[in-house]
Amino acid sequence: MEKNNLGVTVAELGEQQVLQRLYQFCETRMVGDDAAVLTPRAGHLLVVTTDMLVDGIHFCDRTTSPADVGWRSAAANLSDIAAMGASPLGLTISLGLPETLPVSWLDQFYQGVADCLNTYGTAIIGGDLSRSPVITVSMTALGEVSPHQQILRSTAQPGDAIVVTGVHGSARAGLELLLHPDWGQVLSSAEYLALKQAHQRPQPRLDVIQALQQLTPVPRVTGMDSSDGLADAVLQICRASGVGAEILQTQIPIPMSFNNTQVLTSEQAIEWALYGGEDFELVLCLPLPSAQELLKRINPTAMIIGQIVAEGDVTLLKPNGEGFLLEMQKGYQHFQ
Amino acid sequence: MEKNNLGVTVAELGEQQVLQRLYQFCETRMVGDDAAVLTPRAGHLLVVTTDMLVDGIHFCDRTTSPADVGWRSAAANLSDIAAMGASPLGLTISLGLPETLPVSWLDQFYQGVADCLNTYGTAIIGGDLSRSPVITVSMTALGEVSPHQQILRSTAQPGDAIVVTGVHGSARAGLELLLHPDWGQVLSSAEYLALKQAHQRPQPRLDVIQALQQLTPVPRVTGMDSSDGLADAVLQICRASGVGAEILQTQIPIPMSFNNTQVLTSEQAIEWALYGGEDFELVLCLPLPSAQELLKRINPTAMIIGQIVAEGDVTLLKPNGEGFLLEMQKGYQHFQ
Structure with missing residues (x-):
């Protein structure tokens, strides 16, 4: 160096x-x-x-x-x-x-x-x-x-809506841009900057916590951040709570630029959204009416991506209707 | 390694x-x-x-x-x-x-x-x-x-007694033993073990805090630990409080083994006691009656080593009556 x-x-x-x-x-x-x-x-x-x-x-x-x-x-x-x-x-x-x-x-x-x-x-x-x-x-x-108002990972219940507080995959794309600047040539300068900033200047979602505190009645909220990836967060919550989840792939918010197939294939886009990591959004499970109320109070890129179910698996429903089981293995591992 | x-x-x-x-x-x-x-x-x-x-x-x-x-x-x-x-x-x-x-x-x-x-x-x-x-x-x-009951460095007042809660120089001597085992040949096995333990298993003085909390009335106590050396602690307290101190060298508790001139010269003994560091004792300044009361409740090696004075210098009174100004320079410095 x-x-x-x-x-x-x-x-x-x-x-x-x-x-x-x-x-x-x-x-x-x-x-x-x-x-x-x-x-x-x-x-x-x-x-x-x-x-x-x-x-x-x-x-x-x-x-x-x-x-x-x-x-x-x-x-x-x-x-x-x-x-x-x-x-x-x-x-x-x-x-x-x-x-x-x-x-x-x-x-x-x-x-x-x-x-x-x-x-x-x-x-x-x-x-x-x-x-x-x-x-x-x-x-x-x-x-x-x-x-x-404490949020733990272990209190999710079947029927809870699963909220993600913003787009996923941006930080991974920002890292790609910084390592391989050529990759960003097809992006607009606004898109380029947004992805780079997602990697270099992530925003912890303390604003979402303030919004949650304003909900009446105070809902039961389960969750964690998505620092190790969106898939990891859903899996960790389900494991700690002894429940499963159904995620709709089409509901996962991704950067607009990911929809340009000159930038990424749709397979790569979902891969980065699920496993890219370091987006530092929150993944929250709460009763549907409270989830809907929360979404009115925060950024429009926040989405309900699915729901908690009683069965233990975490299933991603693909756009073609196929189900795909999410697993831990792709999460970031030290010492390997 | x-x-x-x-x-x-x-x-x-x-x-x-x-x-x-x-x-x-x-x-x-x-x-x-x-x-x-x-x-x-x-x-x-x-x-x-x-x-x-x-x-x-x-x-x-x-x-x-x-x-x-x-x-x-x-x-x-x-x-x-x-x-x-x-x-x-x-x-x-x-x-x-x-x-x-x-x-x-x-x-x-x-x-x-x-x-x-x-x-x-x-x-x-x-x-x-x-x-x-x-x-x-x-x-x-x-x-x-x-x-x-909070103890700060900045509240010492002229007239306060200066208490050290135990012997100083042991941890430095223990390190010497571990680096140069020959040095310990003249020590008894109990002395050897005590010095080695002082380096390897230092005891944080939470017991002294409990003893202080039992004093009535609760005294005003100023202090810090002696992790960077006894001299450093007295100097830091005096600087933060805008006062000076007079320390009697003969009152500084040192390991019994330091009195054996086959082990250390008296110059080396006081050097290690003042600047050796890592003894993790407390250096406390408090009104004399409270200091005396405290000493009755803790280990007998704790001593009143001097008093806080209004003038800004920290003076060590040697056994021959000469005064010696203590200075910061010998304290441990990173990056040098």
Whole structure:
């Protein structure tokens, strides 16, 4: 990786100076003690999620700027907070950094994190810096949720409508564009940008949680995010709840550009939508009237894609009426 | 590093199997959703601390078994919770692992973490696994504290007694023993073991926090832990509080074995006590009567080592009556 034309390195600046520089991105009252302190609201549950990203494995210079690494990492954690039905309270960042890393990388990374957190009304509340041979980002996000608004994976019931909160496959297509720019030649510049942004600047769906909280009566909601793919999310929910699902392929929202067969075959389009991953939408199961009410309050690309059934299989109904059993195997696996 | 004679690797086992194996070490109700859920006590503040450790930088096979890496990492985080006056609520672990790492390393690491957490009445509540070229451990500990028992660094006042909760220099001596076993030849086997344990199995001082909470009236307490050295702790507290300190060298508790000049010169002994680091004791500033009351309730090696003064310097009074100004420079610095 070429990271040596960007000025002073973290080793040249030294730990104390680096820390001073990073404090400007942090909630100032949190800095300077052994731990950060938060005041959770009375009667709320505390939600905690953590994530590790490693240079060359989860991101690389070719597709992701330092600011995008920061945004994406923060967004992934906030998406897990949203997936629990919670609101974010703050985020800690531990970083492992090579001594030769330019300080400008670090500045841009923190700017990306701060931009994402500011967008969603939260902040960096603490962290740790360490030397490491490889850039390693570890984040922990905290959130709070009132007990009756908590979203688990294990509470889906037959008859629940399955809602996806937006298009799937965009992030996978965005990665393709960044790796193989030629692939995007047939796209309009708006389509190109939308797919690239889906990969580089994913939007955690905290707005959907706010919309859910405004529904009366408060519905029973089951769900998770689609960070490991739409198929994986439906399968995980069904396994945890001991139920099955029927999904209508024609109802799965995909980017408009996927309908252009010069861009993708329909087989590839559905493959990316189901297994592409990293779209960071929510997959929610709730009674049909509440699902319909929710759809009125959020983006029009959100769709009811099917329903929960009592039998244990997850079936995708193809446009020709054939049923196809979805399986776990294609989900992302580390160490393989 | 030799890690290839220990059986099946994480890549051979695969992520799902590795996760199933690690779940046995975790609080079971926390596993299987996008985030862990905790119920903080009403009226309590939430305390959050995070830490990253990298193989070859913070630990190595020569001095630290996988179980000790786990214990030490957990202990360091619990020590930060204690340093805030808080009680632990749980810990998340993110791990970056080479594909060739034997699963037995991971089992032993988690066993070490679980042993430490069980000792202090808390548990693993979540985590993440990632591929990485170097073993990387990132932990985040959560704790709770009632607002009037919160311990900060910035509230010390002239006249406060400075308490250290135990001997300093042991962890540094334990490291020396592990790196240069010959050095320990003059020690008794009990002394040898005590120093080695101080390095491998440090004890976060959550018991001191319990003792403080039993004092009536509740004193104003300022402090931090001595993970970066005793001198660093006193200096940090004085800087944050805008005060100075006078420390009596003869009052600093050191291991009995340090008094044997065949083991260490008195200069080396005080050097290790002040700057050795990783003893994970607490350095607390509180009104003298409360300090005396506290000392009656904890281990007899805890000592009042001096007092806070209005002037900004931190002076070490040597046994011959000379004053010596303590400075930051010797503290541990990353990236240098």
